[in-house]
Amino acid sequence: INDPLKGQLPMGMIVLKDDFVGSTKEVEQALVAAVRNQIGAIACLKNIVSVDRLPKTRSGKILRKNLRQLVDGEELQIPSTIDDASIFEEINQQLTQQ
Structure with a gap:
C-alpha cells in the first residue's frame, strides 16, 4: 500500500x-x-x-504487481496470461468489505 x-x-x-x-x-x-x-x-x-483465491497466470504464478495496482487504486494492466480475470472484481469487493 x-x-x-x-x-x-x-x-x-x-x-x-x-x-x-x-x-x-x-x-x-x-x-x-x-x-x-x-x-x-x-x-x-x-x-x-x-480472500477466496488469488489471481494467477496459467503457469501458476501469483500476479503481485496487479494486486499492488488494485490496492493502490491504479489502473489495472491485466496480462494476457491470466487464468481468470474476474478474480480482480472479487478481491476488490472483499477489500471494500474490510
Whole structure:
C-alpha cells in the first residue's frame, strides 16, 4: 500500500483452506503477531485480508504487481496470461468489505 511517510506498507492476502474451521480474525491477528515477533516492528504488517483465491497466470504464478495496482487504486494492466480475470472484481469487493 502506498504510504506518504514510509513509501510503502506491507499488506497480506491469505487464502484459507475450504475445510478451515475457526475465526479469520484470529488467524489474521496470529499472523500479525508472528511477523512482528520474527521480523520486528519495522515490518508494520497491520492489514491482512482473507480472500477466496488469488489471481494467477496459467503457469501458476501469483500476479503481485496487479494486486499492488488494485490496492493502490491504479489502473489495472491485466496480462494476457491470466487464468481468470474476474478474480480482480472479487478481491476488490472483499477489500471494500474490510
